[in-house]
Amino acid sequence: QGQLVESGGGSVQAGGSLRLSCLTSRTTYWGYSMGWIRQAPGKEREAVAMRDRDGNTWYADSVKGRFTISRDNAKSTAYLEMSSLKAEDTAMYYCVADYSLSIAAMNRGVFHFRGQGTQVTVSS
Numbered sequence: 001q002g003q004l005v006e007s008g009g010g011s012v013q014a015g016g017s018l019r020l021s022c023l024t025s026r027t028t029y030w031g032y033s034m035g036w037i038r039q040a041p042g043k044e045r046e047a048v049a050m051r052d053r054d055g056n057t058w059y060a061d062s063v064k065g066r067f068t069i070s071r072d073n074a075k076s077t078a079y080l081e082m083s084s085l086k087a088e089d090t091a092m093y094y095c096v097a098d099y100s101l102s103i104a105a106m107n108r109g110v111f112h113f114r115g116q117g118t119q120v121t122v123s124s
Contacts, residue, residue: 004028004095009118012085020080020118022095028113029076033101035111036069036080038091038120047106048093049080058103062088087124092117 008020022034035050049069050058057069068081078095096111105111 004097004113004115006093006095006115006118009093009120011121011123014086014122014124016085016122017081017083018085018120020082020093020095020120022078022080022115024076024078024095024097024113026076028097029071029073029078032097032099032112034069034071034078034095034097035101035106036078036093037096037106038089038093040091043091045107045109046091047103050101050103050106051078052101082120085120085122087122090120090122092119 005023006020008018012018033052036048037045038048039045048060048063049067051069051071059067066084070079094117095115097113098111
């Protein structure tokens with residue numbers, strides 16, 4: 001329970017797309033809100049997107065219209081679809097989960113579970 005395993009990161013050129021995946025247990029998937037945070041070297045942690053247990057979604061202003069968070073119930077997997085990528089999107093991306101996940105908590109680094117991260121590098 002609680003293990004989050006990310007995949008899908010890589011290197012792309014500006015304007016490209018990537019899809020990040022976060023596989024977890026069924027217990028965590030159905031019991032927790034899930035989200036994505038990112039952190040680049042020398043920069044503060046940033047909440048990117050969140051989808052709560054009721055299906056409500058939230059996005060950082062910097063990614064609105066470009067990123068989409070979704071969940072596949074059959075696969076107990078959350079996704080972050082990223083398009084129109086920019087150099088400033090370069091960061092380590094982490095999947096996080098908590099029963100009561102909030103944007104403020106995500107920005108503070110307060111959540112129950114976090115994956116190992118997957119690197120996204122966007123070249124301009």
